[in-house]
Amino acid sequence: MARTKVQLSRETIAAAALAIADAEGFEAVSMRRVAQELNVGTMSLYYYVKTKDDLIAVMDDALMSVALLESVPKNWKPAITAIATRTHSMFLRHPWALVSMQSAPSGVNAMRHMEQCLEALAKTSMTAKQKLTLLAMVDDFVFGHALREAASEKEVDLEFATAQIATGDFPQIAEIFKGGRIEIGKDRFQVGLGLLLEQYDPQRPKLSPERRRS
Template sequence: MATVDDSALIWTRPEPGTRRPKFTREQIASTALAIADAEGFAAVSMRRIAHELGAGTMTLYYYVRTKDELIALMDDAIMSEALIPAEEFPTHWYDALAAVAERTWDVLMRHPWALRSLQNAPIGPNAMRHFEQSLAALADTGLAAPAKFALVTAVDDYVHGNVFRVAEFRATATPPEDRGAAEAAARFAETQYATGEFPHLQALFGGRVPHDGFPRLIGDTSERDRFRQGLVMLLDGMAHRMGLGLPER
């Protein structure tokens, strides 16, 4: 009968047991995150991490066996940043779930590359603690398990989707250096508007190219405030649908 090798998951193995280990998994993960934040995930390698730590590459394999294990450590390090200290955890379900969402948004905005590059990382202990906090927010609501799961995942989907969209917008927000390309885009939009097939787009962007029309729609509202506005609408709607009370303001 085949048995499952628990050691396949890095979380099931203790840190190297020498009396004074030179490095820790936390150091390795932190270094990998710093590289990815500065240069992109593609720059992360065991050799590069070893260079930053002043170690031999093979030395690091004593702590982390594979690239997949490194990805697991990086993802769980990010999830540790998303945890709310117990003494700061709000008592009302609405405020608590909003706090989890906002903190998660802040963390992912610091590491937006992670949504793509770490999406297949296995669930680690801090990811479980993060989910536990969301469920703890709903502990006194009286909701059944399926309703709790639906509410938590709806908020989680909104957070991840918003971060992904903001990151994509940032990547394309810089006007092209080639003025000819910008003018070509404007002419294309005008041509499409003239067909009469896009009356709602034309009205929304004031007849401008979408890239040029966004500032008028967004105004001076920050990315975080726009996220918060959408979160409030989501939570208010879910509260109404599920019969949950709102906090007193």
């Protein structure tokens, strides 16, 4: 039985493309494959999305809409925490986007995301440079943790690891895992983010090279 055609729009096209990427990987996304998913002719998509790059752009814009808050908390630390947590959760649901969306042009929702970040810091005494530095650090943490989480989903070759430990060449690894596999704290994203925001002090004087070496 043929599927019912959907009402085409940039939003429905983006949703179909995201569903394909989630299920089959970003490499499976194409204008033809999206048309099949929507049960329409490929040429009918070009009225809404002109090129493959345009398709990637609408996908990225749809992803960034998920990262937006309904309202930004008044205090900057809870606000940045909420924004970072929402963005992190989005990447955990769509881990392929961590790499595949890096070249996507900024859309209106990416601009709204940046606007919310700056709104969170608007009432602080930070300079423009300090605000952007903090946001870059938070982005580094969010992306890095999400990449690590995506990588942890891959199966570890336990047979290889066990054989290598048995050689005696890795005493520290053997010691740490002698009781079996250890579950790392699930709250480490929130703990790490909290520490980053708590310790960020743009007014703190920089250490001299001599003091850094001590």
